Amino acid sequence: MNRENDRKAQEREGRMQNESSNVLNDFQHGDLAAFETIFRLHQRAVYGWLLRIVRNHAAAEDLTVETFWRIHNAHACFDPSQGFEGWARRIATHAALDWLRTRRAECELPADLSAPATTDPAIAAEIRSKVALAFSRLPPKLRIAATLAVIEELPGKEVAEALGVSVAAVKVRVFRALRLLRKDLERQGITP
Amino acid sequence: MNEQDQDRMKKLLQQALPPVAEDAEPTRDLWPAMLRRMDRKQVAKTQLLPVWFDWALLAALVGVAAAFPASVPVLLYYL
Numbered sequence: 098m099n100r101e102n103d104r105k106a107q108e109r110e111g112r113m114q115n116e117s118s119n120v121l122n123d124f125q126h127g128d129l130a131a132f133e134t135i136f137r138l139h140q141r142a143v144y145g146w147l148l149r150i151v152r153n154h155a156a157a158e159d160l161t162v163e164t165f166w167r168i169h170n171a172h173a174c175f176d177p178s179q180g181f182e183g184w185a186r187r188i189a190t191h192a193a194l195d196w197l198r199t200r201r202a203e204c205e206l207p208a209d210l211s212a213p214a215t216t217d218p219a220i221a222a223e224i225r226s227k228v229a230l231a232f233s234r235l236p237p238k239l240r241i242a243a244t245l246a247v248i249e250e251l252p253g254k255e256v257a258e259a260l261g262v263s264v265a266a267v268k269v270r271v272f273r274a275l276r277l278l279r280k281d282l283e284r285q286g287i288t289p
Numbered sequence: 290m291n292e293q294d295q296d297r298m299k300k301l302l303q304q305a306l307p308p309v310a311e312d313a314e315p316t317r318d319l320w321p322a323m324l325r326r327m328d329r330k331q332v333a334k335t336q337l338l339p340v341w342f343d344w345a346l347l348a349a350l351v352g353v354a355a356a357f358p359a360s361v362p363v364l365l366y367y368l
Contacts, residue, residue: 136320144315152306158315162322169327228305247299249308275298276290 121177132172135181136165142182143189146259149249150193150241160196164189183258190241190259197237224287231281235274242270243278 123131143164148157167188168175175184232240238260245256246267253264260267282288290298354361 133320136323140319141314144319145309145311145313148313149309152309154316158317158319158322161315161319162326165319165323166326166330225305228301232302232306243302244306247302248306272290272295275295275302278302279290279294279298 118177121175121181125172125175125177127172132169135168139181139185140165143185146186146189147193150190150244151196152244156196160189160192163196164192167192186259187261190261194237194241197240227285227287228278228282231278231285234281235277239270239274239277242267243274246271247275 120131120134124135140161144157144161147160147164148154151157151160164185168185171188175181232243235243242256242260245251245259246253253267257264257267262270350364354364
């Protein structure tokens with residue numbers, strides 16, 4: 098009985114993989130229905146990734162559309178054997194980077210994005226906002242690396258793939274980001 | 290900056306900007322916005338066509354005028 102169930106599960110999985118690879122192949126050939134299927138399958142993941150970087154709901158939604166627009170335009174360059182997620186993530190990261198470049202440092206980054214109960218109440222709100230502001234002034238490349246590697250605590254390899262650089266380059270960017278942040282805070286009279 | 294400083298900075302940063310909740314999702318279906326975006330670009334492309342055609346025509350006229358200067362009065366007559 099168990100063997101029968103396993104066999105059925107394997108068949109189902111195989112069928113799903115075939116369907117998924119068919120959709121990716123159709124998308125590569127410019128099929129709009131396949132693109133819609135992919136959009137609906139991955140929009141949440143792409144949105145989540147972008148939100149992690151830009152930390153702004155409205156911007157993340159706009160950038161999700163922008164990312165899929167770029168994906169749609171680049172369908173012929175897509176290699177189905179390499180998988181969709183990593184490719185989409187790289188495109189999304191570049192779209193976010195372009196967005197960060199066009200925005201001047203403002204911040205007050207919104208506080209309502211956080212997962213619950215991770216902040217230390219001992220840290221004063223003023224210091225937190227100064228740190229956020231200093232962080233928003235970092236060069237976008239360093240800021241993305243630090244956001245993903247330090248704040249979101251993603252593995253270096255994942256960050257490197259998304260940024261299209263080596264793991265060592267990610268470490269260097271994080272180091273430079275932290276050093277610049279520290280200098281900025283020291284100028285504001287905060288000694289970390 | 291030594292490793293201890295780095296760790297302190299990381300902690301400070303994490304406290305100031307906590308990670309985004311993993312279950313975050315868009316507030317609306319983004320597919321209609323995607324379709325609007327695709328339509329807009331399509332319209333923009335078709336609007337660009339006459340501009341491109343105008344320039345090509347102008348280039349052709351300049352080419353003809355340069356190659357056959359005698360045709361300039363004829364061209365001017367028809368303008």
